Structures are given as C-alpha cells and as structure tokens.
Amino acid sequence: MKRLYGIIGDPIEHTLSPDMHQFWYHQDHVAHHYHVFHVTKDQLETAVQGIKALGISGCNVTIPHKVAIIPFLDDLDDEARMLGAVNTVVNQNGKLIGYNTDGLGFLKSLEHHQKEHLPDHPKVLVIGAGGAGQAIALTMAKYGASCVDITNRTIEKAVKLSRSCQAFCESNGISLTEAENGLEKYDVIVNATSIGLSEHDSLIPIPIENSKSSAIFVDIIYNFETKWLRLAKQQGKRTLDGLPMLIFQGAISYKHWLGHLPKLNGIDAFLRNKLEERHA
Ligand code: NDP
DSSP, rough: OOOOOEEESSSTTTHHHHHHHHHHHHTOOOOEEEEEEEGGGGGHHHHHHHHHHTTEEEEOOOOOOOTTTGGGSSEEEEEHHTTTOOOOEEEEEEEEEEEHHHHHHHHHHHHHHHHGGGGGGEEEEEOOOOOOHHHHHHHHTTTTTSSSEESSSHHHHHHHHHHHHTTSSEEEOHHHHHHHHHHGGSEEEEOOTTOOSTTTTTSSOOTTTSSSSSOEEEEOOOOOOHHHHHHHHHHTTTEOOOOHHHHHHHHHHHHHHHHOOOOHHHHHHHHHHHHHHHHO
C-alpha cells in the first residue's frame, strides 16, 4: 500500500531528506511519497493533529519543533526521552510515537567511516550545546566514550549538558580557551555549532594546532566542506563532514517506519551530486 511520510520544519525549503527517502523508496521498489511540510510554530499543534487525521504514516521533525512537539505526541522511546527532543514520529495505528535518531546517526556515521581509527573508548570534545550538540554528547557518553567534554559560546549550557553526561562517563563543561589549551587530550573533536554554515563564514569553531596527530575532526555541517574541515585536512588530520550523519539518522528513521534499514550504497554520491547542483 502507498504510504505518505514527510518532514515538518521552518525554514524547510533546503532539506535533503525528500531526495534521500525517495532514493530509498525507489531502491526498495515501494511507491511511498515523502513530502515537505512547511509548519510554523503556531501551526505545530494542528499540524500534529493532521498527521493522525490524514493517516500520514510518519514524519521527520526539524528546527524549530524538535522539543516543542513532545507534548502533542502519545509516547516517546528511550533515546527521545533521554535527549528531550524528537526528530522522527511514527504513526502506530493512530498513536504518535516520538523517536530521536540524531545521536545514533552521528555515532553510526563515525563508526562506519572511521572504524579503524576510532579507539574503543574515545575522549570526545563537543563544541556546541544546541540540539545537535546535546544529541551527540549524550549519545557518545551513553555508548562508550571514556570522556565527553563540552564547550559552548554560552558556557552555562555546556555545564548543564555535562551534568547529564556524567550519568554515563567523565564529562566537563569548559570554556573555549580551556578546550583550545587542552585540545591534545581528545580523540574526536566535533563541531556541532552553526559556525561555518555560510560558505563565506571566515570563523572557525576552534584552532586545530594543539590537537594530537591521530585526532578525528568531525563537522556536522553537510552543505559543503567547511573552512575548519579544510584546514584540518591540510594539517594531515582525519576528517568527516556532516553528510554521513544525515544519512544514518535518516536510515534509522526509515527503519522505524518500514521495519528495515535501507541499503546505503549509492546514497552518499547521490546526495553530494544534489548539493553540487544546488551550489552550481
Ligand atoms: P541550535 O540552534 O540548537 O544550536 C546552535 C549552536 O551553535 C549553539 O551551541 C550555539 O551557541 C552555537 N552558535 C551559533 N552561532 C554561534 C557563533 N557565532 N559563535 C559561537 N557559537 C555559535 O542548532 P542545532 O544544534 O540544531 O544545529 C547546529 C548545527 O548542526 C547546524 O549547522 C546544523 O546545520 C547542523 N546539523 C547537522 C545535522 C546532520 O545530520 N549532519 C543534524 C542537525 C544539525 P549558543 O548556545 O551560545 O547560542
């Protein structure tokens, strides 16, 4: 049977999710459709009622609704409850269940692309304590990091997040200067801020110089290679951009909806082509 899925957010016009999910529907020979729903903050409650009323099978949730949608859902899974945010909704026979695949998407992308270079219990620095930073820090803490330190422009948010991470491993909320001076400590250094999101952004989240030679630099921005990642590469570091995280979080959503993971071959090149077309 043909099913309808989609994504709700504001702004939403630049999302790659429809391209990704339609690619997988095609690969799986199913005729489902993935639609972009532009939903403003004041429309959220009625939009969620609409998912039930229209029999939409599921949707992804993006900025600014990941936290605000929770009171309108019937239940949450453990990851969404831990993260206090939802990026995937499953319509289970009229009951809306919230999931969060951002953190596990990040972890799986790191394991997939840096498997042989990733220590068993890495020491991780997360720069940024917004929605993505929280998902990454808590997931890395829960799933095996020996230490997760967090730095953020608004340091209070980093300290608060580190207190939650302390349930799983050593964790400190630190200033940017402390992070920069102690950069040698970390196996994985993640930019989860929006610094670099504009192609003309000359800022970088943290200088690279003090890091150890084996450190892995991850920038979760996926629209293009950021200046920070380019600099890290030039200095001989291992790097990973944000497209694999986008793909893995999408693949885990797909599994919640359709019961199996999509095949991952071909999707990275397909989406990079889409991004190139957009920038041409
Ligand atoms: P939020 O708005 O929740 O958080 C933004 C973060 O960036 C905060 O930590 C904020 O600090 C920091 N920040 C913003 N501007 C500056 C600045 N000028 N200087 C220093 N810090 C700054 O956004 P998200 O967490 O949802 O998204 C963050 C980034 O991650 C975006 O670039 C987004 O595109 C990307 N992303 C990628 C995903 C993927 O699948 N690859 C998934 C989700 C997000 P403060 O707290 O002080 O405001």
